[in-house]
Each structure stands twice: as structure tokens, then as C-alpha cells.
Amino acid sequence: LEKERVADLPAEERRLREDLASHFNFVSGLIGYTSAVDAAFTALLQAQQDLLKAGAPQFAKEPERLFSCLQNAQKRLRQGIDSLKVPLESQTAFLTSCFTAADKADEAASLARYYETKLKQLQAEETKKSTASSQ
Secondary structure, three states, X not given: OHHHHHHOOOHXXXXXXXXXXXXXXXHHHHHHHHHHHHHHHHHHHHHHHHHHHOOOHHHOOOHHHHHHHHHHHHHHHHHHHHHHHHHHHHHHXXXXXXXXXXXXXHHHHHHHHHHHHHHHHHHXXXXXXXXXXXX
């Protein structure tokens, strides 16, 4: 039914729906990306800490300094992620409400077409009955 409703839409409406879906996918992807980058930094810091604990300075000339730089980078990254979090969540909520409104509009238009067809059928039947009874 969903594909039928979308297929019945004018080309411009279909394009707008596709753009809305693309934007939603981009925002969702960006949220996932920021989470993945944060998780990567966390894993990198843990691995560096494990190397330091194991006493493996041969993997880095200045292991403590590298660890400190990674911590600072992760702190800045998290600040950036935190500054994006609320706007991205708001955008996701807004896009979701757009999808909901579009679905409701599509459903209403589909019902209107259904009842319009039914009304025409009833009118045609009434015309046939009137014609048959007048003969």
C-alpha cells in the first residue's frame, strides 16, 4: 500500500520525499559516524594504556606524551560531538515528524480517492436504477 501511495504522487512530491529520506539518512549516518570515531579513540587510548602498562616503550618514543595527546584529542572530539548532539537529535526529530505528516497526508489522499471512486460507483448505480425504473 505504501509504494502504491508514493507511486500515485506527482513527480515533484516523490522527489521531495526522496530528498527528505536522503537528508534523514545523512543525519543518521552522521550520528553513527561521530559515535564510531569516539569509540575508535576510546579503543586507541585503551590500547596505548595497555602498551604503557606492559612496558613497551619501543612502540612509541614518548609513550606518556602520546597518551596525553590522544586524551586531549579525544576530549576535543567529545566536545565537538556534544556540540552536534542536540542539533542532530533535533533534526532527526523534525525529519521524523515530517515523515509522519507526509504519511498521514498520503493516507488521507488515498482515502479521499477511494471514497471518490465509491461515490462515482454509487452515482452510476443510482443513474442505472433511475433509468431502469423510468422505462
